[in-house]
Amino acid sequence: MIHFDHVTVTYPDAVRAALTDVTFRVPEGELCLVIGPTGAGKSTLLKAACGLVPHFTGGLLEGRVVVEGRDTRDHPPRDLADVVGVVVQDPASGFVTDTVEEELAYAMEQLGIAPSVMRTRVEEVLDLLGLATLRGRPLADLSGGEQQRVAIGSVLTSQPRILVLDEPTSALDPAAAEDVLAALTRLVHDLGMTVLLAEHRLERVVQYADRVISIASDGTTVDGAPAAVLADSVVAPPIVELARLAAWHPVPLSVRDARRRAAPLRELLVGSKANRHPSAAGDQVARKSPVRAAAPPITVLAARGVHVRYGRTHAVRGIDLTLSSGQVVALMGRNGSGKSSLLWALQGSGPRAAGQVLIIGPPGAAAKADPASMRPRDARLRVALVPQNPQDLLYLDTVTAECAAADAQIGAEPGTTRALLDRLTTGVPDPAHPRDLSEGQRLALVLAIQLAARPRVLLLDEPTRGLDYAAKRHLAAALARHAAAGAAVLLSSHDVEFVAESAGRVLVIADGELVADGGVRDILAASPTFAPQVAKILHPVDLLTVDDVRRALAATR
Numbered sequence: 001m002i003h004f005d006h007v008t009v010t011y012p013d014a015v016r017a018a019l020t021d022v023t024f025r026v027p028e029g030e031l032c033l034v035i036g037p038t039g040a041g042k043s044t045l046l047k048a049a050c051g052l053v054p055h056f057t058g059g060l061l062e063g064r065v066v067v068e069g070r071d072t073r074d075h076p077p078r079d080l081a082d083v084v085g086v087v088v089q090d091p092a093s094g095f096v097t098d099t100v101e102e103e104l105a106y107a108m109e110q111l112g113i114a115p116s117v118m119r120t121r122v123e124e125v126l127d128l129l130g131l132a133t134l135r136g137r138p139l140a141d142l143s144g145g146e147q148q149r150v151a152i153g154s155v156l157t158s159q160p161r162i163l164v165l166d167e168p169t170s171a172l173d174p175a176a177a178e179d180v181l182a183a184l185t186r187l188v189h190d191l192g193m194t195v196l197l198a199e200h201r202l203e204r205v206v207q208y209a210d211r212v213i214s215i216a217s218d219g220t221t222v223d224g225a226p227a228a229v230l231a232d233s234v235v236a237p238p239i240v241e242l243a244r245l246a247a248w249h250p251v252p253l254s255v256r257d258a259r260r261r262a263a264p265l266r267e268l269l270v271g272s273k274a275n276r277h278p279s280a281a282g283d284q285v286a287r288k289s290p291v292r293a294a295a296p297p298i299t300v301l302a303a304r305g306v307h308v309r310y311g312r313t314h315a316v317r318g319i320d321l322t323l324s325s326g327q328v329v330a331l332m333g334r335n336g337s338g339k340s341s342l343l344w345a346l347q348g349s350g351p352r353a354a355g356q357v358l359i360i361g362p363p364g365a366a367a368k369a370d371p372a373s374m375r376p377r378d379a380r381l382r383v384a385l386v387p388q389n390p391q392d393l394l395y396l397d398t399v400t401a402e403c404a405a406a407d408a409q410i411g412a413e414p415g416t417t418r419a420l421l422d423r424l425t426t427g428v429p430d431p432a433h434p435r436d437l438s439e440g441q442r443l444a445l446v447l448a449i450q451l452a453a454r455p456r457v458l459l460l461d462e463p464t465r466g467l468d469y470a471a472k473r474h475l476a477a478a479l480a481r482h483a484a485a486g487a488a489v490l491l492s493s494h495d496v497e498f499v500a501e502s503a504g505r506v507l508v509i510a511d512g513e514l515v516a517d518g519g520v521r522d523i524l525a526a527s528p529t530f531a532p533q534v535a536k537i538l539h540p541v542d543l544l545t546v547d548d549v550r551r552a553l554a555a556t557r
Contacts, residue, residue: 001162001194002026002049007063008219009044009053015429018044020219022063026211028161029192031185033205033226035235036215038440038468039427042198043089043166045215049196050084050164051077068161082111085160089167089439089466090389091151092139100142100150101135107158118157125153128183130176141310144171144388144462145335145494152180156187163187165197167439169204170465171388173334173494174529177204184208200468203237203497203533206230207254227251235468238497238533241546245553258537269541269552297324299360300456300488301346301383306355308341308512315341317512318355323457323488328479330503330520331492332530338512339492340388343459346490347385348372359383359456377409384455388462390446394434399445402434406449420448424474439466447475451482458482460491464498476502500524500532500544520544 002025009019018041026032034042047053051072054061065072068083077084085107088094097103104125108118126132129149139147148171155163163184169177185208187193199205206212212229214222222229230240231251239258243251246265252258301323308316315338323329331339344350346357348371358368359382371379387393396402403417421428424444434442443466450458458479464472472495479489479502493499499506499520506523508516508530516523525535525542535544543549 001028001068002032002196003064003066004045004048005064005066007048007061007065009041009048009059009061011057011059014059017219018059019048019215019221022219022221024213024221024223026194026196028194029188030210031188031195031197031208032211032213033202033209034196034198034213034215035202035229035233036468037217037235038200038425038466038471039438040215040217041219042215043438045213045221046086046164046166046196046198048072049162050086051075051080052086081107081158083160084162084164085155085158087148087151087155087163087165087168089170091148092144092389094151095139095147098138098140099135100131100137100139103139103150103154104131104157107154111158113158121157121159125157128156129153130179141313143336143340145173145176148172149176149180149335160193162194162196165195167199167465168197169199169201171335171462171494174204174496176335177201177494181205181208200235200464200466201237201495201497202230202235203239206237206239226253235470237469238546239537242534242537242549245546245550255533255536258533262537265549266538266541268556269538269543269549297326299323300325300486301357301359301490303346303357304355306342306345306357307353308338308345308351309353310341310351315512316345319509319512319514321346321507321514323490325456325486325488326483327505328483328489328491328503329505329507330499331490331507331509332494332496332499332523333509335494337509339509340461341512342509343385343461343490343492346371346457347383347459348374348379349376349385361456380450380453380455381410382455383457383459384450384453385459386443386446386450386461386463388465390443391434393446393449394442397433398430399428399432399434399437400430402445402449406452410453412452417448417452420451421445424448424478425471440468440471443467444471447478451478454482454485454487456487458487458489460489460493462493462495463491464493464495472498472501496524496530496532497545499530500535501547506530 004022004024007022008017010017034045036042048065055076095103097106104122105118184195188195206226209226212226214229214233227250230236240251248261299322303321306316306319333339345352357370359371360368371383406417407414428441483489503520506520524530532544
């Protein structure tokens with residue numbers, strides 16, 4: 001179905017090729033997973049598979065890409081639309097209608113499908129992806145995860161033979177991600193659909209994959225059976241890292257298979273000093289932070305009775321919240337539960353129907369202030385937000401210009417923002433246009449811009465989209481350093497592995513209400529939805545991450 005024959009892709013003005021001499025075949029009825037570090041070329045490979053490279057992106061494509069017998073050099077994307085469906089990394093950017101139901105029908109209208117068939121397919125996809133309750137909703141009012149499911153559904157209604165997906169679960173809560181992946185697996189197994197899928201959250205996907213294509217940082221690839229490729233891969237999910245630590249061969253890819261291998265490890269870990277349950281208050285300082293807070297925690301944000309409404313939708317319902325210096329706090333909950341609305345209300349520029357938000361200022365500033373009543377520059381020194389789509393904050397033509405503007409806006413020493421960017425990630429060229437960066441590089445740039453102001457409260461909305469595991473570790477370290485300097489960090493995330501690694505406290509929100517607030521172990525380990533892979537594999541041993549296991553094993557020696 002998909003054949004790459006010695007494919008090399010080089011973009012205009014690029015210092016190296018994005019893909020180098022790539023050759024592989026994906027037969028009909030396989031789910032093929034594309035993995036690799038952030039910026040390695042995964043999106044380029046997917047775009048080449050549907051003709052977007054080079055017809056829309058420009059650049060030079062050497063070799064051949066053949067899709068369902070059609071050479072993409074001679075067949076642009078419009079000639080492949082009847083066989084290839086594409087879901088891009090930012091689904092909202094591809095919407096062309098106003099409501100969910102209209103978007104699901106749009107692709108079929110372009111293909112000239114009969115109205116009676118269109119109605120049947122729309123109903124089937126609504127049920128398949130759990131979208132029935134959203135059918136009449138405006139797309140602009142949906143959460144990021146809801147928009148992602150609609151984008152997938154809008155492609156499935158045209159019933160393509162090949163489906164190309166770029167990070168399809170990145171904005172989905174764990175339960176929704178399982179539903180979407182189960183639906184894709186049914187289409188592969190029952191209808192013979194071919195799926196080419198790139199994903200950073202490998203813990204969600206590897207058990208469903210028939211084949212893995214691993215892209216190295218130099219653009220070369222290796223492909224083969226998932227267990228064989230992942231055994232030596234630089235990018236690997238926690239289950240594989242645990243297998244390496246425990247010397248399991250072959251590498252298990254599902255929690256069920258790993259639990260069958262883990263009995264001796266669980267016995268060894270029972271009673272370990274590192275397995276003793278720390279207090280909720282000390283959990284983060286004891287396990288997570290690579291640096292220690294310089295002073296006792298003080299309250300830096302106090303919110304009381306916060307309500308957010310959008311017309312008839314009551315998104316946030318009377319939430320009370322306090323954040324202290326030195327804390328990294330995770331905000332979790334299903335898609336559409338009100339997490340983003342709460343973050344924007346706390347930041348001050350989002351709507352707030354009722355309630356009060358006070359940020360305690362640094363020494364020498366006013367004792368307390370509501371960011372909604374402050375000038376934007378002054379508010380940014382108190383509370384900063386990295387939104388779900390970081391590019392919304394980027395408006396200049398080069399990375400250099402963005403960094404220089406950020407320094408000037410806060411009166412920082414020139415080079416401050418660029419130095420922060422280099423600590424977060426590598427390989428971001430100064431003359432690059434921000435829109436040409438990878439998703440992870442754009443996030444790092446926006447985070448550096450916000451961190452340069454040293455805000456007392458840092459808010460992040462789904463900050464791990466587009467990040468590989470190494471990049472997430474760099475992000476976690478950066479957040480820990482910022483918290484240890486006397487700030488508080490509140491991040492909204494569906495990435496349970498990142499939350500287990502970076503946060504010390506977890507808040508759970510449902511239907512706009514705060515339903516749980518506790519230590520990361522208390523909340524995650526006890527939850528069948530939010531438990532990370534290690535917790536599921538080693539239950540009832542109370543450990544969350546591979547690093548926890550490594551420390552526990554060291555304590556037994």
